[in-house]
Structures are given as structure tokens and as C-alpha cells.
Amino acid sequence: MLLSKKVIVITGGASGIGYECVKAYIKEGALVALLDVQQERLAGAMGEIGSQHLGLHCDVSDEDQVKVSIAQVLQHYGRIDCIHNNAGIASPSKPLHETSVAEWQALMNVNVFSIYLTTRYALPALQESKGCIVNTSSMVAQMGQAHHAAYTATKGAINALTKSMALDYAAYGIRVNAVAPAGVWTPLLRSWTAEQPDTAGIEKYLDEIHPLGYCPEGDVIADACVFLVSDKARFVTGCILPVGGGAELGYRR
Template sequence: MLKDKIIFLTGGTEGIGLECAKAYLRSGAKLSIISNNTDSIKEAESTLSGNEVLFILADVSIFEEVEQAIVTTIKRFGKINIIHNNAGISNPSKALHDTDDEEWNHLFNVNVKGIYNTTKAGLSELKKTKGNVLNTGSLVGEIGQEIHAAYSATKGAVNALTKSMALDYAPFGIRVNSIAPAGVWTPMLRKWSAEQPNSHVIDSYLANIHALGYCPEGDVVADACVFLVSEQARFITGCIMPVSGGAELGYRRYADI
């Protein structure tokens, strides 16, 4: 489905991003994977190896580093067909009044400004290939989440940004979509689980919020991502696609478990 496509994937060394990288490679793509974590890159290199993958150490919140990553990708592969903005953070687990300026700014700089940076740096390449952009959002951007005010706000921004970008870039043949998981077992979610006040019931909670009855691994999201960036989704743009096992039909509170 993705033969000869070059994908610029941020946050592709662990969690959902790593599962997407695996799925993209299986589908025939070549990858430029951006991460700001050297250890994470080393671990991913042991899983994803070969000439089809380029790893770049860069911080998506810093435009100059993203711009250089785009240049490096073009030098290696000659083009970019897809930008997948997957890099994101969820901490801290706090209500708005408990969130300090540094925490607020860090969340927005990574989760939202990261998309701003990759789009500014990579748009000219996407115009050449009539490519597409995929943003990793979250169901909380639509329905909110307790003690995650800043994180939910960033994902709500991603939803609105996705739709606005879809309108702005449609004249160039560029599609822009977003994927919106609910709970997905990733290293970030496991860390989040341990930090919650009711950590002893989190496993049951995460299973029960999904109508299908379980919290999935990242591969279910990766499969949907392959579809959205492929030609099979060629007439889909501005879509916020839930991959959530029906969680959007109604989250259950801890007390309901």
C-alpha cells in the first residue's frame, strides 16, 4: 500500500510511533524517524534496521532542528510523501490550576508547535509529491479528561488544526487527517497509570472504558494509520478518526468499575 513512499515520522521510536514504523515498513515505505531521545533511538535501531530507515536526533519543538531533519531526509531519500506528526507527551497529570507555566508550555510546544514546525519545514516537499499529513491526536481532544487539562487542550488544538490544515492545503492536493485513540498500552501509558491516584484499578478501568472490552496495543492504531496515509484514503481529508474500541460512546468513571 505504501511502496516507494517516504514517510517523515516524529516520535517513531517507541509506543504507537514504533508500531506505525513497523507497519509502514511492512507496507513498503521508507522512513525518516525523528526522536529527541538517544537511548530510544538505539533501542529502535535494534528493531528497525536496514536502508529503509533513517534515524535523526531532533526536538520537534525547535524549528531549526526540524528544518535540518527535513533537509537530511531529502538528501537521503530525495522526497517526502507523508509527514506523520506522532511525537507527543501527556504529563503532567494535573488539573489546570495545578499546572505551572513550564509544564503548560512544554506540552503545547511538543504536541502542537511540533506540527507547526514540521508543516512549515516540509510543506514545499509535500506540494511536490501531493502528499499528506497525519497527526496523532487523542479521543480526549473531543471529550476531555479528568486531571489532564493541558494535555486535553493540546489534543483539542490538534483536532482544530487538522481541519484547518485540510482546508488550507486541499488546493495543493495535500490531505490532512488525524488519528484519535483512547487507551493504548504504550510505555507512556504505563508510566501514566503508575502516577494515577487509583493506580491499582487502572488496568480494569482502561479495559472497561472501551466498549469492545479491552485496552489494545499500538498495532491497532498503526493499521488505521497505514490506511489513512495510503491511496485507499485518497478522498478522505479533515477526518479525526477514532480508533478507540467505542470509548467515545461514553467513558466510565473510576467509581463505575
């Protein structure tokens, strides 16, 4: 198995892309610690994956909670081989000038500041294991997106962070990469789609923005993340890996 006995900490791991990654990591032999603020979903995920893995309620934008969670993982497993910074929020959907200060700060705190926190507190363990970091970015970091300026700004920041962190931590043998999906069917996207006046039209649009012809489930992102975490990617660092069915070549609509 590609990830046998590796200890992987994943934020936002209780649903969506995060939980698909959790299942893929476990399938490849990893021990996984899920950090998530959604207690109900966290409990549900832990009920499915079993007690050999660790579920920690954690607001990743809160320094004390991240510090305590990393310490708990180390106490439980004795090591950390990977931090997957996956937690993120996308709201609000509005232009920049309509975004409130509180909305801006929430996006920056959850999507970007959390990466600073996990890195700060997990770095000594990653130095010891010569581990890796994976950040969940998005295609919109490169392409932009109407009515999502604050969100796209956080994803652009993640790309820049990924490259700079890769340079900083290469000396320790730590690899840092990011995965950049386009559209992905998650519970959040399905809920949003169901609320639209033309649900069928929205689904057709989401299929058509991907040149390969369909909007994927989160498992395709998880497979890419397994590769980035594994020794198969041992000479890959500073990479922003697009997993968008060709959407990075330009949306067809």
C-alpha cells in the first residue's frame, strides 16, 4: 500500500473532498487524524472509519485549538508524516465591495491563516519524519471567478504559500504541494445547485466547464492527493497540481 503506516492530519476531513481523501488515505494504509469544526459530521465519519483513527473537533482558525489538536495527534501516534490543509469556506458569493469586513476575515482565517497555524505547530514533527504538506487550492486561483473575489484571493494566497513553503522547507526534506480542483460534486455544491431556479441547467453547465465532459466526485481529487503524499511523488515539490478535467485550459463556457 502506498501510504502504509503514515500518519496524516487532514483539516476539514469530515465531509466533501476532505472525507474522500480520508477514505483514500485509509485504503492505502494510512492512519488518519481528522480535524473538523462540524461535530455531527465528524462523529458520523468516525463511526464509519473506525477507532484506530482519530477525530478531533477543531476550529482551524483558532490558534489554541490547532496547537492542542496537533499535540493530541502526536501524543496518540507519536509522529506526523503529512499535514493536508483542506479546510475551507466559500461564502460569501458577492463582489469585493459588497463583502463585509467580517466575511473577508472569516475567509482569510479559515482558508489561509489555518495553514500558518498547522505549519507552525506541526513543523518539528514533519522535520523529524521528513514528511510533506498538501494544500487544497482551486482552479479559480489562476482563472478568477465572478462574485467570489474574496474566496479566489484566499486560493491565490494558498498557491503562493505552497511555492514559498516548498522553497523554505526543502532543506528539511519536507515537500509542499497543492491540488487545484475545478468543479467537484460535494454536499455543499449539491445543496447550492438544488437552490438554483434552473437546477438541470446548472448541472449541465458544471459538466461542460470540464473539457473531459463531466463534473467529478471528490474521489478523483483524493486519488491525486494520495499520489502527492506518497513516495511516488518523492521528487515533486512546489507543484500546484490541476485536477480539473482540462478546465485549467480555459472554461468552454
